[in-house]
Amino acid sequence: xxxxxxxxxxxxxxxxxxxxxxxxxxxxxxxxxxxxxxxxxxxxxxxxxxxxxxxxxxxxxxxxxxxxxxxxxxxxxxxxxxxxxxxxxxxxxxxxxxxxxxxxxxxxxxxxxxxxxxxxxxxxxxxxxxxxxxxxxxxxxxxxxxxxxxxxxxxxxxxxxxxxxxxxxxxxxxxxxxxxxxxxxxxxxxxxxxxxxxxxxxxxxxxxxxxxxxxxxxxxxxxxxxxxxxxxxxxxxxxxxxxxxxxxxxxxxxxxxxxxxxxxxxxxxxxxxxxxxxxxxxxxxxxxxxxxxxxxxxxxxxxxxxxxxxxxxxxxxxxxxxxxxxxxxxxxxxxxxxxxxxxxxxxxxxxxxxxxxxxxxxxxxxxxxxxxxxxxxxxxxxxxxxxxxxxxxxxxxxxxxxxxxxxxxxxxxxxxxxxxxxxxxxxxxxxxxxxxxxxxxxxxxxxxxxxxxxxxxxxxxxxxxxxxxxxxxxxxxxxxxxxxxxxxxxxxxxxxxxxxxxxxxxxxxxxxxxxxxxxx
Numbered sequence: 001x002x003x004x005x006x007x008x009x010x011x012x013x014x015x016x017x018x019x020x021x022x023x024x025x026x027x028x029x030x031x032x033x034x035x036x037x038x039x040x041x042x043x044x045x046x047x048x049x050x051x052x053x054x055x056x057x058x059x060x061x062x063x064x065x066x067x068x069x070x071x072x073x074x075x076x077x078x079x080x081x082x083x084x085x086x087x088x089x090x091x092x093x094x095x096x097x098x099x100x101x102x103x104x105x106x107x108x109x110x111x112x113x114x115x116x117x118x119x120x121x122x123x124x125x126x127x128x129x130x131x132x133x134x135x136x137x138x139x140x141x142x143x144x145x146x147x148x149x150x151x152x153x154x155x156x157x158x159x160x161x162x163x164x165x166x167x168x169x170x171x172x173x174x175x176x177x178x179x180x181x182x183x184x185x186x187x188x189x190x191x192x193x194x195x196x197x198x199x200x201x202x203x204x205x206x207x208x209x210x211x212x213x214x215x216x217x218x219x220x221x222x223x224x225x226x227x228x229x230x231x232x233x234x235x236x237x238x239x240x241x242x243x244x245x246x247x248x249x250x251x252x253x254x255x256x257x258x259x260x261x262x263x264x265x266x267x268x269x270x271x272x273x274x275x276x277x278x279x280x281x282x283x284x285x286x287x288x289x290x291x292x293x294x295x296x297x298x299x300x301x302x303x304x305x306x307x308x309x310x311x312x313x314x315x316x317x318x319x320x321x322x323x324x325x326x327x328x329x330x331x332x333x334x335x336x337x338x339x340x341x342x343x344x345x346x347x348x349x350x351x352x353x354x355x356x357x358x359x360x361x362x363x364x365x366x367x368x369x370x371x372x373x374x375x376x377x378x379x380x381x382x383x384x385x386x387x388x389x390x391x392x393x394x395x396x397x398x399x400x401x402x403x404x405x406x407x408x409x410x411x412x413x414x415x416x417x418x419x420x421x422x423x424x425x426x427x428x429x430x431x432x433x434x435x436x437x438x439x440x441x442x443x444x445x446x447x448x449x450x451x452x453x454x455x456x457x458x459x460x461x462x463x464x465x466x467x468x469x470x471x472x473x474x475x476x477x478x479x480x481x482x483x484x485x486x487x488x489x490x491x492x493x494x495x496x497x498x499x500x501x502x503x504x505x506x507x508x509x510x511x512x513x514x515x516x517x518x519x520x
Contacts, residue, residue, distance in 0.1 A: 021290040024393045025297055026055050032385035033301055036378050040308040040371075045362045046354070047180055047300070048124035054181065055293060057121040058101075059285040060150045062178050065188035066200055067156025070219040074188065074257040075100055075151050077436060078282075080443045080481060084108045084139040096135040097174065100151040103140025111136030121181065125174075132169035144515050148286040152178055157200040171199070172206045179207050183285050183292045185214045191221050191232050196239055204243050208355075209299075215253060215278065216240065221271055222256040222263045229254070229267055253278050262437040272433045280429030294394060301386055305379065306352050309342045312374035314363075328368045332360055422510045431485040444478035450487065457491045463503065467491065470507045473516050482513035 029050055036042070043049045063071040072088050084106050085098055099114075099122065109117075111133035115126045125136065135155070154175070179185055185207065196204075207214060218236060221229055233252060240250050254267075255275040262268050285292075317338070319327055331338060339353050438445055438453070445453075447468075454464050471479060471487040479487060494503060 021294070021393050022056055024389075025293055026052055028385050028389050028393075029055065029297065032381045032389070033297075033304060036304050036308055036382050039375065039378060040304070040311045041366075042304050042307050045307065045359070046303060047177070048127060051118075051121070051123060053119055053123070054121045055297075057181070058148065058150050059183040059289045059292065060152060060178070060181055061184045061186065061282065061285070062152045062154070062175075062182040063186045063188065064154055064175065064203060065157065065219075066190070066193065066197060069156070069188040069190045069193070070257055071156070071188055072153055073259075074186075074219070075153055077257050077259050078145060078151070079141060079143045080259070081141070081143065083141045085137055086139075095155055096137060097132075097155065097178075098136075098153040099138045100146065100153060101138055101140055102143065102146035104142055105140065106142065107140050109138040109140065114138045125177070128169055128174055128177075132174060135169065149183075149282070152182070154178075157197060157203060172202050175203050176206045179210050179213075180296070182210075182213060183289065184281070185210060186217055187214060188217045188219050189236060191218055191224055191229070194232065194236050194239060196243070201243060211244070214250075215281075216250055217257075217278070218252050218254045220256055221254040222267060225264060226266045257436070259436070259440060259443075261439050268437070272437060275436070276430050276433040279432050283429050291394075294390060298386065298390060301382060301390075302352060303354070305382055305386075306342070306348060307354070308374065308379065309346055309348075310338065310353075310359075311371045313338055313342050313345075314368050315371040315373055318368045318371075324367075324369055331368065332363050335360055335363070422508075423513055426485055426489045428485050431488045432481065434488065435481055435484045438484075441478075444476075444480050445484055447477045450479055450484075454487065454491065457495060459491065459495060463494060466503050467494070470503065473507070473512070482515050486511070486513060 034049060037049060063074060065071050072086055076082060076086060076088070079100070083098075083100050085096070085108055111125070112130070114120060114136065115123050115133065117123075120138070122136075122138075125132065155171075187204070216236075218233065221232075224232065233254070236252060237250070240252075244250055253274045255271050255278065256262055257275070262271055314331055317327065317331055318324060335356055339350075342348065343350060343353070434453075435445070439449055440446075450468075454467070457464075459467075467487065467490050471483050471490065473483055474480070490503065
């Protein structure tokens, strides 16, 4: 019991810490970072100034892929219900960016309205114009998962003749905007369509610098046999190596994200394992949200500092009166020289600098003689944020305090035999993989289908009958997602270590899923 109390305390502490860290980050940004960004026009070149809503936002998951790779179906499978604006089909059906968020009722908020809402982190999207805002919307859904994370569905990346027709907005720039703010970026590939179009290649190249957030998903992998899957996997890895020119191997997660059982028994265990890992990572996003915000703000502060050094150095190189135009053109053409000069003078790493071509385009639109000089006071404030204030915030995190407590005492893992009677002990990520691969009707597994699954446990029928009475909380003869996970959890615990454990006469309040609290 003490272990559960420790976990509850740890969770409460995490919520307080998340709030205090968020408040701390907002203060650091406003007082130390924002003045530098405003002085050196960082928002015009790189990314818009942040608002409180950007820092307070829930973890965001960005889905990208060519058309008909299963992005929308992936979201629908997670939510276990349709969402406003959803269209699924083999042709390019999703023609807009959709932020799928929590709301008390299902409705659509048009893009022009969404960017005006101060409590939403999308106000900066107005810079992309009405052409984009007409293709952006917020879809609110009453779903518990969305109380913790936000999912962003995107238009399928086009190929062939379609990509030559163009869009009414800058697709790569908008993807880059979402990628900078996302906690996780999922790149979906269809096992039957591995070709990477020019547009998709451009999109993937624009994600450089966010490799730590990227996950490659080979979707619809259950439609091919093990031998074909091996060949498809190898082909995809080769294609990715042509784009991500790094010595590290990109990890590819295989699966089939749909509301139907996996079709191929040969690869079922492999796919279920990969899908379980991904679902577990998604579930852990809220817990790691504050750390991710710290990491993203650190990256932004370093970029703003480098930007200030470049701008002020270009300013110093400009003549006082004559030959300004010629000198500016020379500096733009020889930007690599300026980069090396700044790198040596301020002891910076080459990877800290922005890409040449994009930077040149922005520089060509400005008058270098009007650039500000380097302000040592502002840079000192930024250094203080990087070296003192942000590290202090990081010290507030109780780094796996419960886990460390267990590691210190090797006997602690066995001191609380009743811990399994708490919802926190249910391995939801593992059981959801089985749930998603099981046949359902209206999001629920029928009693007959569930009977077959439970009988495979080898437990006596009398035990299974008692177990069913406990897990069918709604008493409707079918199990939803949480009831399904609870059933498999109890089966696992009852037969643990080959010894039958007595089931409680009624379901303990601590084991009731949060989604059922209001109903009860």
